[in-house]
Amino acid sequence: MAEEIELRWQDRWESSGTFYAANPSGALTDGNGEHAGDRPPFFIMDMFPYPSGAGLHVGHPLGYIATDVVGRFRRMQGDNVLHTLGYDAFGLPAEQFAVQTGQHPRTTTEANMVNMRRQLRRMGLAHDPRRTFATIDPEYVRWTQWIFLQMFGSWYDVDAVRPDGGTGRARPIAELEAEYAEGTRAVPGGRSWADLDAGEQRDVVDSQRLAYVSEAPVNWCPGLGTVLANEEVTSDGRSERGNFPVFQRSLRQWNMRITAYADRLVDDLDLIDWPEKVKAMQRNWIGRSEGAQVRFALQPSASAQDAVPGVDGIEVFTTRPDTLFGATFMVVAPEHPVVDQVPAAWPEGTKDAWTGGHATPREAVTAYRAEAAAKTAVERQADAGKKTGVFTGLFGSNPVDGAAVPVFTADYVLMGYGTGAIMAVPGGDARDFAFAEAFDLPVIYTVAPGGDVDALDRGEAFTGDGLVVNSAAASDDGVTLDGLDVATAKRTVIDWLDARGAGTGTVTYRLRDWLFSRQRYWGEPFPIVYGEDGRPLAVPENQLPVDLPEVPDYAPRVFDADDADSSPEPPLGRNQDWVDVELDLGDGPRTYRRDTNTMPNWAGSCWYYLRYLDPTDDEHVVSPELEKYWLGAHHNASSGPAGGVDLYVGGVEHAVLHLLYARFWHKVLHDLGHVSSLEPFGKLFNQGYVQAYAFRDDRGQPVPAAEVEEHEDGGTTTYTWNGQTVTREYGKMGKSLKNVVTPDEMYEQYGADTFRVYEMSMGPLDLSRPWETRAVVGAQRFLQRLWRNVVDETSGRTTVVETPADAATLRAVHRTIADVTVEMAEMRPNTAIARLITLNNHLTSLGEVPREAVEPLVLMTAPVAPHIAEELWQRLGHAESLAHEPFPTALDEYLVEESVTCVVQVKGKVRGKITVSPSISEEDLRAAALAEPNVQRQIGDAEIRKVIIRAPKLVNVVV
């Protein structure tokens, strides 16, 4: 009967608008007859799906069911629940699927969405259907492009004070131009604004935009035919999608100035309720590290004090300026420009081990550079332990004591981090120590535990905390750090360096600006055109969206995966009629050239939560009033100090991609006054994954998991398929492993309610768990038993009785209400379901089921099994849907037990149980406990030293 009941209720919910969420204003003010203002808003959201061609397996809906359960529960608790689902429909997989099947990406994507909508609808999700959309919809693309233009049209003013008291925020670029023109802001380069020609003015402004074009080394992936963001490249230098090699190439590309927000992206993590793991990943990715930049002058030899002509010196970054006296050499990255300035011959003081056997420094560094460049990322990682490098023939001068320190180049120093140069302190850094050992360089320890140098292990670097030693000034104007703790020494030496112009305290980040252009077809076109001077110009807002053109072939131009010298060729460039466009940008109609790049698919997912608030708004990106109502800080109990979505559920795989990008966009929109909240997602929850067993035959080929038989043979379990023994493994569910179970199979065999109950009862939501189809029957038995407690199976008549429930049943009901309410509020549907089953089993044992007991049970079951609950509710005589029915509340008078089991322990071990009144006095309980025969036997002749009494549940007799 499940199918008939479920489809009927799904139709009714849809036709009655049961799950419409009411907006306080605008187009969507109706929400099932209730006014938004009467109820606290609760905005719950899933990471929206990618409509893939494969359809869903039973693992995908786990999060959707979880949010649905929470949403239905909160709705019954009186919240105005906003829950809907859209589709993230641009991007590589959709495009690849289209290319494979020879159809237009829009055709396949839309077909995939139809199938996914069907699969999801059959699950009975309580979504507001009016608020769904796909990122490919032109009305949505319009606003995605509009946000891009906001980025293009603004800059980051590091001195501007924000309302929250911090400094730095995005401002419209027109204000920057105005300040330059008025002379209230100094023009970079020192010239006056009026002295610059129009092109120079544009260059000054363009270089400061939040969305900017730059020629810089980027990640070029020939196998995908596009450039990629750092976040899309794995640590071994391959594309996250497709696993193709990625090469560094200097190309002219769009970037987003996310680095301007690095500090706020780190600091504001403290304001949001996210898993520590995800926060740690974001902190790690941003990689803020505080230290100092120190300049070392260069000198031609160990003894000569004169500077090297034409060379400025080397700027290093260090987090340990306190160890400056221990810097016995320097290392620069092979790509560092100073390597080009090596002297003609090895200077005096060069040790044989430093030259790599080469006759001149030039030869040595050239050979080393070639060697380093040939190493792949994987090789580099594998060699991390052993240190290679070569002397450059240059010497630096240590600013604290003037000591000459040889400058090496080595690939363990990376050009992309800090200044690409370090001062090496072998006494305080394990890597520098290894290098010093390999190249026979001196080690000076400048920190020792408690300042005691004898406590040091001379065989390794000391990286721990302690007091500074061996750091005394040689002259009167020097700095002395001896005896200081590390933190004080850092401050002291930075002040000293600062005063002498030799260094300054700085902060360095690992985060790089976000490479934002892709050379693919299936994405948002840039709303940008180029004039004759090649500078980018915004397409006027009233001409948005810029639609994707039809092209002869939308497949990306891909290359041999290892062809590093290939160059990107955007598919949009194939339609010359589209590329050349006539526009009037204020100085009459002219012909412009469109930008042929598309945006990465992250663009659409950066702001979709805002569009849910009103997907038909064509006035604003989001109405300020709606944003404040649904996302504003402290708008309800679950909203944190930064505001944002009340509950956002999704997998952990987006920790540093989508979740970082969306936070960045939100902060820009905040700075520009479009949203009031500081953060997009106030609370984040990472659900676990549904895993599955897979089976392989003796050739290692996967066999259909559903057809495998299990055999128990005296303690050992074996598996066979078609009579042959197969081996079992555990992991992902996937087509290639032949272990996919689809929701459709579940609907057909068990119905959506059973499927939902099973998924929710498998274990805690944040845990990954194995799918076991044979265990689904437990959920089915529960629902069938519930059904039979209300309906006679043969006659179909309702069998509940109107007589009052007995006292024990009432206590069971109210105990269950109290427990389930807590479990649901804490997002533990597994234990909530356990309580429901317990109560249901109790009712089963009664013979006849009283209405006052079963109605609360039906209501409590509704969030997890909504269809059967609605049906039973109706059969119990209620005309209205129970979706908005108040969740039952427990009455205290029924929470008091009539009698309780008191555990009697002797020396902490349970030796007896006695049944007592819950209000028993300590004296009576003590007497009753000591009278228990087994307790008496255990005590025997021993003397009772102490009796711990926790009335009425526990007595512990200590002998």
Add this chain to the structure above:
RNA sequence: GCGCGAGUGGCGGAAUGGUAGACGCGCUAGCUUCAGGUGCUAGUGUCCGAAAGGGCGUGGGGGUUCAAGUCCCCCCUCGCGCACCA
């Protein structure tokens, strides 16, 4: 190496410092049934014992406590993330 998390029956998993194993799967027995399945009832950590009862038991080792799966210290294993980041 650093960070986050987890180790409990045959399996998934429950346990505000106070009865370890809720609930479910599986398994055993009984009832219902021509039979299978469904349904219902009872049992099911492990060892000793006919039973009453007792020994052992939450990765390992210490500790705090009347009492520890839970708190503290040390160690082991596994998963995830980051990693020559100065």
